Amino acid sequence: MITTICEMMSHAFIQRAILVGVLISLCAAILGVSLVLKRYSMIGDGLSHVGFGIVSISAAFGLSSPLYIAIPGVVISAIVLLKIGNNSKIKSDSAIALISSSALAIGVAITSITTGLNTDLCNFMFGSILAMNQNDVILSVLVSILIATLFIIYYRKVFLITFDEEFATASGLNVKRYTNLIAILTAIVIVVGMRMMGTMLISSIIIFPALTSMRIFKTFKSVVISSSIISIVSFLIGIYLSYVYNISTGATIVIVNLIAFIIFSLINKIINE
Numbered sequence: 352m353i354t355t356i357c358e359m360m361s362h363a364f365i366q367r368a369i370l371v372g373v374l375i376s377l378c379a380a381i382l383g384v385s386l387v388l389k390r391y392s393m394i395g396d397g398l399s400h401v402g403f404g405i406v407s408i409s410a411a412f413g414l415s416s417p418l419y420i421a422i423p424g425v426v427i428s429a430i431v432l433l434k435i436g437n438n439s440k441i442k443s444d445s446a447i448a449l450i451s452s453s454a455l456a457i458g459v460a461i462t463s464i465t466t467g468l469n470t471d472l473c474n475f476m477f478g479s480i481l482a483m484n485q486n487d488v489i490l491s492v493l494v495s496i497l498i499a500t501l502f503i504i505y506y507r508k509v510f511l512i513t514f515d516e517e518f519a520t521a522s523g524l525n526v527k528r529y530t531n532l533i534a535i536l537t538a539i540v541i542v543v544g545m546r547m548m549g550t551m552l553i554s555s556i557i558i559f560p561a562l563t564s565m566r567i568f569k570t571f572k573s574v575v576i577s578s579s580i581i582s583i584v585s586f587l588i589g590i591y592l593s594y595v596y597n598i599s600t601g602a603t604i605v606i607v608n609l610i611a612f613i614i615f616s617l618i619n620k621i622i623n624e
Contacts, residue, residue, distance in 0.1 A: 355591075355594070355595060356591070359591070359594050364483065365590075365594070367483050367484075367485075367487075367488050368483060368547065368590060368600070369587070369590065370488060370491075370492070371483060371487065371488055371491040371492075371543075371546075371547060372547055372586045372587075372590060372604075373583055373586060373587070374491055374492060374495035375491060375495065375540060375543060375544040375547065375548075375556070376556055376560075376582040376583050376585070376586040377495065377499070377579050377582065377583060378494070378495050378498040378499065378536075378540050379540050379544065379556045379557045379560070379582060380556070380557075380560040380561065380575075380578040380579045380581070380582035380583075381498075381499070381502050381575055381578070381579055382498070382502070382533060382536055382537050382540060382557065383395075383556075383557040383558060383560060383561040383578065384513075384561045384564075384571070384574050384575050384578055385509055385512075385513045385533055386533070386537065386557060386558075386561070387558060387561040387562060387565070388513050388514070388561075388571075389512075389513055389530075391534075392554075392557070392558045392561075393447050393554075394429065394432060394447060394534065394537065395537060395541055395553065395554030395557040395558065396447070396451065396554040397428075397432060397447035397448070397450060397451035398425050398428060398429055398432070398451070398537065398538050398541045398554075399451075399541050399545065399550045399551075399553045399554055400451035400452065400454055400455040400550060401424065401425050401428040401450060401451055401454040401455075402421045402424075402425045402475075402538075402541055402542045402545055402550065403454075403455060403458060403475055403476060403545070403550040404454030404455050404456075404457055404458030404459075405417075405420060405421040405424040405425065405454070405458065406418075406420075406421050406458070406475050406545075407458030407459060407461060407462040408457070408458050408461050408462075409421070410462065411461045411462050417475075418487065418490065418542055418543065418545075418546070419490075421542045421545075422538070422539055422542045422543075425538040425539075425541065425542050426535050426538045426539065428450060428454070428538070429531075429534040429535055429537065429538040430531055430534060430535070431450065432446050432447060432450055432534070433530060433531060433534050435449075435450075475545050475546070475549065475550060476549055476550050476551060477549040477550075477551060477552075477599065477601065478545070478546070478547050478548045478549030478551075478552060478553075478599070478600060478601035479546070479547075479549075479600070483546050483547060487543075487546055490543060491543050494539050494540070494543050498536050498539070498540065501532070501536065502536075505529060505532070508524060508529050509529065509533065510571055511524060512524065512526050512529050512530060513571065514571070537557070540557075541553050541554070541557075544556070547600065547601065548600075548601040548604065549601045551601075552601040552602065552604075552605050553601075555604075555605045555608060556582060556585075556586075556604065556605075556608065559582075559585075559605070559608035559609070559611070559612055560578035560579070560581045560582035560585070560608065561574065561578045562612060563578065563581050563608070563611050563612040563615045564577040564578035564581055564615070566612070566615035566616050566618065566619040567615055567618060567619055567622070581608075581611055582608075584611075585604060585607045585608045585611055586604055586607075588607045589603040589604030589605075589606070589607040589608075590603070590604065592607070
């Protein structure tokens, strides 16, 4: 095992993947706790489809640096989703399905009649650690530092709006502003993580660690800390198994997260019996 790990770390693309993966897993986990508790967990899935749609359109028109183009588009979509979701006529789950499916369909349609589904777009759809370059690493590091810093600074405010929006409003807190902040940070994590996990799987690293942690831990702080640890450990195990058995990295990470969820659920059941 140690020999295999040393062999893995000798590859530059593995080093980049581990650095990016750990940072994205951490950020996705801490944001995922609030999203799951506020029942916005499916927003990640919706935004990933929007991200792929924008990337597809960028590729169709031959634009470079699709991630940098996708970030503002997905951020705007996140804000629009929250605004539509607050509309009594269109609930949040319907809004997510409406925008995500439309963006994905438009992106695929434009791609089909122009460049076709090339290798780079497949990497965004299904994920590939080989596709990450130095620019992706720099972007991921900067984004992760920003997200972690903002989460620490606004931890108390995030806690309040997660559990009791009415009390937070009564306390003079601008609930809408901080809810939008969470959505914006989630959108950025999703776009940056699409390279590694792919559109189809990126939302899983937002949802799984939080749900897994909640099987045993009950306080907000303990759930945030434990979900972060679970997310990072699941990523590291996933990338190791992916390398050893030559399996899709994103799929392996999700499967490890699923196993962790099952184990924690069993432990919860034993404790409560």
